[in-house]
Amino acid sequence: MMFAVAMTFIDQTIVSIAAPDIVRELDLSSSGMQWVVNAYLLSLAAFFALGGRLADLYGPRRVVVAGTLVFVVSSVLCGCVPAGGAAQTWLIVFRATQGLGAALLFPAALAVVVAVFPVERRGRALALFFGVTGALTAIGPLLGGWLTSWTWRAVFWVNVPVAIVALVLTALAHIADRRRSGTLDVRGAVLVAAGMGLSVLGFQQAWSWGWYSWATWVCIAGGIAVLGVFVRFEHRVRHPLIDLRVFRDKAFTVDAAVLFFSMLAFVPLFFFTSVYAQVSLSASPNQAALFLLYFFVGFAIASQWGGRILDKQGARPALKLGTALGCVGFALWAGKLTDLSMHDQWPYAALAGAGIGFVLAPASTDAVNRSIGASYGEVTGITQTVRNYAASVGLAVYGTVLTHVTSTKVENTLESQGMSAGQADTVARDVTESITGSGDARPPTGSGSAAEATRDAMSAIRMDFAEANQWVFYGMAIALGVAFLCALRHPGGTVDAAKAAEAGEPAARAR
Numbered sequence: 001m002m003f004a005v006a007m008t009f010i011d012q013t014i015v016s017i018a019a020p021d022i023v024r025e026l027d028l029s030s031s032g033m034q035w036v037v038n039a040y041l042l043s044l045a046a047f048f049a050l051g052g053r054l055a056d057l058y059g060p061r062r063v064v065v066a067g068t069l070v071f072v073v074s075s076v077l078c079g080c081v082p083a084g085g086a087a088q089t090w091l092i093v094f095r096a097t098q099g100l101g102a103a104l105l106f107p108a109a110l111a112v113v114v115a116v117f118p119v120e121r122r123g124r125a126l127a128l129f130f131g132v133t134g135a136l137t138a139i140g141p142l143l144g145g146w147l148t149s150w151t152w153r154a155v156f157w158v159n160v161p162v163a164i165v166a167l168v169l170t171a172l173a174h175i176a177d178r179r180r181s182g183t184l185d186v187r188g189a190v191l192v193a194a195g196m197g198l199s200v201l202g203f204q205q206a207w208s209w210g211w212y213s214w215a216t217w218v219c220i221a222g223g224i225a226v227l228g229v230f231v232r233f234e235h236r237v238r239h240p241l242i243d244l245r246v247f248r249d250k251a252f253t254v255d256a257a258v259l260f261f262s263m264l265a266f267v268p269l270f271f272f273t274s275v276y277a278q279v280s281l282s283a284s285p286n287q288a289a290l291f292l293l294y295f296f297v298g299f300a301i302a303s304q305w306g307g308r309i310l311d312k313q314g315a316r317p318a319l320k321l322g323t324a325l326g327c328v329g330f331a332l333w334a335g336k337l338t339d340l341s342m343h344d345q346w347p348y349a350a351l352a353g354a355g356i357g358f359v360l361a362p363a364s365t366d367a368v369n370r371s372i373g374a375s376y377g378e379v380t381g382i383t384q385t386v387r388n389y390a391a392s393v394g395l396a397v398y399g400t401v402l403t404h405v406t407s408t409k410v411e412n413t414l415e416s417q418g419m420s421a422g423q424a425d426t427v428a429r430d431v432t433e434s435i436t437g438s439g440d441a442r443p444p445t446g447s448g449s450a451a452e453a454t455r456d457a458m459s460a461i462r463m464d465f466a467e468a469n470q471w472v473f474y475g476m477a478i479a480l481g482v483a484f485l486c487a488l489r490h491p492g493g494t495v496d497a498a499k500a501a502e503a504g505e506p507a508a509r510a511r
Contacts, residue, residue, distance in 0.1 A: 001064075001109040001110070001112050001113050001129075001173075002113075002129055002132050002133060003162075003165060003166050003169055004064055004068060004105060004109050004166040004169070004170060005102075005105060005106050005109050005110075005133055006133065006162055006166070007068075007071055007072070007075075007102075007159045007162050007163060007166070008044075008071070008102035008105060008106055009133045010143065010158075010159075010162075011040065011075075011098065011102070011159070014143060014144035014147075014155045014158075015036065015037055015040075015095075015144070015155060017144030017145050017148060017155075017274055017288060017289060018144050018147075018148045018152040018155045019033055019036075019037070019274075019275070020278065021148055021152040022036070022091075022152050025083070025152070026081065026083060026087040026088070026091075027087075028087065028088050028091075029088070029433070032088040032092070034395070034399055035092050036088075036091045036092055036095055037095075037271055037395065038200070038392060038395050038396065039092045039093075039095040039096040039099065040095045040096065040098055040099040040102075041099065041267065041388055041391045041392045041395065042096070042099065042196065042197060042200050042388075042392045043095075043096040043097070043098070043099025043100050043102075043103065044099045044102055044103050044106075044384070044388040044391075045196050045200075045385055045387075045388035045389035045391070045392050046099075046103070046192065046193035046196045046197060047099070047100050047103035047104070047189075047193065048103045048106070048107055048381050048384040048385040048388060049189070049192060049241050049242050049378075049381040049382060049385045050103065050104075050189045050241065050381070051063065051067065051103040051104040051105070051106065051107045051108060051381055052107035052108075052111070052378045052379070052380055052381020052382070052384075053184060053185070053189075053241055053378060053381060054104065054108075054184070055104075055107055055108035055111055055381075056182070056378055057182060057183075057184060059178060060108040060109070060111050060112050060175060060178075061108075061112075061170065061175040061176075063104050063105070063108035064104075064105055064108045064109055064112075064170055064175070065167065065170060066104055067101045067102065067103070067104030067105030067106075067108065068101070068105055068163050068166055068167055068170075069101070069163075070097060070098075070100060070101030070104060071098055071101030071102055071105060071159065071163065072101075072159050072160055072163035073101075074094045074095075074097040074098040074100075074101055075098060075156045075157065075159040075160065075163075076156070076157065076159075076160065077090075077094045077097075078091060078094045078095060078098065078156040079153040079154070079155075079156035079157045080153075081094075081153075103384075106380075106384060107380040107381040107384055110129070110380045110384075111380050112175055113125065113126065113129055114126070114365075114368050114380070115178075119369055119494075120311060121311070122311075122365055122368075122369065123306075123307040123308065123309075123310030123311035123361070123362065123365050124304075124307045124308060124311055125307075126307065126361050126364065126365040127303050127304050127306060127307020127308070127310070127361040127362075127365075128304070128307070129361070130303055130360050130361040130364065131299075131300050131303035131304055131307075131357070131361070142289040142290070142293075143155075143158065144289065145284070145287075145288065145289040182239040183238075183239045184239075184241075185234075185237055185239060185240055185241035187233065187237075188230060188233060188234055188237065188240060188241035188242070189241055191226055191227075191229060191230035191233060192227065192230050192241065192242075192385075194223075194226050195223045195224070195225075195226035195227035195229075195230055196223065196227070196389055196392070197223065198219050198220075198222050198223030198226060199219065199220050199222075199223025199224055199227070199393075200223070200389075200392045200393060200396050201219045201223070202215075202216050202217065202218070202219030202220035202221075202222075202223060203220065203393060203396035203397050203400065205219070206396075206400045231244065242378070242381070242382055242385075243378060246370075246379065246382065249370045250489070250490075250491055251315070251366065251367075251370045251490055251491050251493075252366075252367050252370040254319075254486055254487065254489050254490040254491075255315065255319075255363045255364075255366050255367040255370070255383070255490070256367060256382070256383060256386050257483070257486040258319050258323065258359060258363050258483045258486050258487050258490075259359075259360075259363045259364065259367075259383060259386050259387050259390070260386050260387070260389075260390045260483075261323075261390070261479045261480065261482045261483035261486065262322075262323065262326065262356060262359045262360070262363070262390075262479070262480060262483050263386075263387045263388070263390035263391050263394070264390050264391075264393065264394040264397075264476065264479040265326070265330060265352075265356070265394065265476035265477075265479050265480060266356050266360075266391070267388075267391035267394065267395070268391060268394040268395045268398050268472075268476075269295070269352075269476065270292065271395060272398060272402065272469060272472050272473075273288075273291060273292055273295075274288045274289070274291075274292070276337065276465070276466065276469045277291045277342065279462060279465050280337070280340055280462045280463070280465050280466040280469070281340060281341075281342055282462070283342065287342070291342050291345075291349075292349075294345070294346040294349035294350050294353070295349045295350065295352060295353035296353055297350050297353065298329075298349070298350035298351060298352070298353030298354035298355075298357060299353035299354065299356055299357040300353075300357065301354065301357065302322070302325075302353070302354035302355070302356075302357030302358045303357035303358070303360060303361050305357075305358065306318040306322065306357060306358040306359070306360075306361055306362045307361050307362065307365075309321075309358075309362065310361070310362040310365055310366060313494075314366070314492050314493050314494045315362045315363060315365075315366035315490060315492075316487065316490040316491075316492035316493075318358050318359070318362040319358075319359055319362060319363060319483075319487035319490055320484065320487045320488065320490075321358050322354075322355050322356065322357065322358025322359035322362075322487075323355065323359060323480050323481075323483040323484035323486075323487050324355070324480075324484050325351060325352075325354050325355035325358065326352055326354075326355020326356055326358075326359065326477075326480035326483070327355070327477050327478075327480035327481040327483075327484055328351065328355075328477075329348055329349075329350075329351030329352030329353070329354070329355050329477075330348075330352045330355075330473050330474075330476040330477035330480060331473075331474065331477035332348040332351065333345060333348035333349055333351075333352055333473055334469075334470045334473035334474045334476075334477060335470070336348055337466045337467075337469050337470050337473060338463065338466045338467055338470065340462070340463070340466060352476075355480060359483070363383075364380075364383050367379065367382075367383050368380065368383070369494075394476075394479070397475075398472045398475055398476075401468075401471050401472055401475060402468050402469065402471070402472050403432055403433075405467070405468035405471050406432045406464060406465055406468040407428050407429055407432040408428075409464035409465075409467060409468060410427075410428040410431050410432060410461055410464050411424045411425055411428035413460045413461060413464055414427055414428060431461060
């Protein structure tokens with residue numbers, strides 16, 4: 001199952017490294033490239049609950065196979081995108097179907113792993129699961145940098161051999177297809193997908209449309225309203241897509257909240273760090289990938305430690321420690337971004353990674369352990385929906401902050417070079433669109449005064465971009481700080497025998 005989900009984790013980061021080459025070859029806009037990245041995450045968030053429910057109704061093995069096939073076919077089609085006006089739409093559509101495949105695959109695979117291990121061993125097991133898959137997320141940028149030197153299309157085609165091996169291993173594993181009775185809540189699936197899509201669209205387009213635009217707030221408020229309708233609908237339907245009764249357990253609710261605020265930083269970090277490295281540090285895609293390894297060294301070590309803490313003491317100590325370390329790590333890292341030295345930043349990157357490592361597996365595992373009467377597929381669908389919706393919102397909100405601050409700073413820099421206010425505003429927006437959307441920091445090649453002034457100011461513009469990224473990283477630190485406050489509300493303890501028995505596990509296995 002770890003091998004089966006490898007593609008989904010690698011794909012969360014690999015495309016960010018190839019972004020500059022994709023934009024240059026296909027002539028995409030920066031907002032279009034952001035949606036190529038965001039469409040995958042948004043589709044994950046929108047359909048994870050559906051994937052978990054389908055695994056319950058039709059059996060996890062069938063859903064794992066179906067998700068793998070949808071994912072790999074979509075990957076091939078992404079790699080075959082034709083040049084021309086349809087390229088942007090093509091990529092966004094098939095990145096979204098990739099996300100659908102991953103949303104089917106991951107909760108089914110995780111449900112299989114959870115069902116194999118008893119409660120007292122589940123923390124270590126899932127720490128290994130998330131630690132290895134997290135390490136695969138780190139491989140994404142490294143693999144992306146190497147493949148991009150050949151062709152950026154290979155970052156999608158690499159999923160084909162991985163999928164073939166995953167399907168073979170799934171067949172050899174002889175997974176039992178346990179099914180639950182019930183029907184599929186189609187209307188609930190439509191409502192949750194529409195609500196998430198609308199709200200993230202509003203955040204994503206806030207910089208283009210403006211925060212004072214009625215369209216921005218119609219999308220945000222409309223999406224939240226649709227999600228509210230979804231919650232009310234789920235309380236009335238006989239076989240809901242998400243059984244909201246699991247949120248009556250305080251520990252489960254706190255676990256979900258900690259995951260939400262932690263994931264506001266985790267997945268968006270890959271995109272913003274890789275673009276920062278390529279723009280402000282003038283790093284190659286391969287060097288940008290190595291930059292992220294500092295983060296994952298801390299993540300990998302802490303994730304194993306966090307699993308042991310969960311098994312012995314429950315989730316609360318790991319969540320408190322992880323969110324506190326993450327908050328401090330991201331704040332210190334933000335302060336070092338303007339040093340423009342990759343190697344000076346590694347201790348803070350590793351500390352931030354350790355914070356996330358302590359949180360991810362314990363919060364996810366404890367949420368599953370606490371869900372009474374619900375299936376593993378359904379509960380993993382809920383927690384992964386929370387995680388990936390947070391990632392989509394984080395990308396959208398931090399992207400808006402980054403573009404706004406970068407544009408303002410670049411405009412001031414160009415005016416200090418003697419450019420008129422009106423011309424500086426226009427050029428600043430063009431420069432910002434280029435570097436924030438894809439990491440393309442090449443100087444303009446024109447011969448006019450504006451191009452010459454921009455070329456002269458490129459060193460200062462790289463510093464402007466580093467300063468703008470500080471806002472993003474401080475925002476991530478704040479998100480981890482809020483997660484820490486949520487962790488303080490966790491009731492603590494481990495799952496007792498009565499709860500384990502009610503969930504269908506042998507009482508002897510409970511702690």
